[in-house]
Amino acid sequence: MNNISQEFIEKSVTLSKAIEYSKGSVVSKTIIDKKNGTVTLFAFDKGQNLSEHKTPFDALVLVLDGKSEIIINKKSFLVKSGNMILMPANVPHAVNAHDKFKMLLIMIKD
Numbered sequence: 324m325n326n327i328s329q330e331f332i333e334k335s336v337t338l339s340k341a342i343e344y345s346k347g348s349v350v351s352k353t354i355i356d357k358k359n360g361t362v363t364l365f366a367f368d369k370g371q372n373l374s375e376h377k378t379p380f381d382a383l384v385l386v387l388d389g390k391s392e393i394i395i396n397k398k399s400f401l402v403k404s405g406n407m408i409l410m411p412a413n414v415p416h417a418v419n420a421h422d423k424f425k426m427l428l429i430m431i432k433d
Contacts (some may be wrong), residue, residue: 367420389424
């Protein structure tokens with residue numbers, strides 16, 4: 324742990340172009356992985372999902388491309404490029420990509 328991806332250091336990066344879609348898959352790319360938090364890019368192909376789960380940490384989602392359904396505590400939210408949504412710690416949440424969708428996930432652990 325305590326890693327930073329060299330791909331992003333001292334560079335201006337368009338986040339939506341920093342990760343590619345893969346047919347039938349969810350792709351992730353970790354930017355920062357430290358004891359106090361992580362920053363991770365995700366690209367979901369149409370129809371992909373993350374099943375309902377909880378984390379002991381707050382998580383902020385920034386939508387970079389496309390649109391998706393994010394379910395938090397059984398409540399559905401349609402999010403699209405330019406939106407953000409906060410998933411509180413210890414609350415069940417899930418992601419259903421009805422269309423192709425890219426997001427930046429910022430997880431604060433402390």
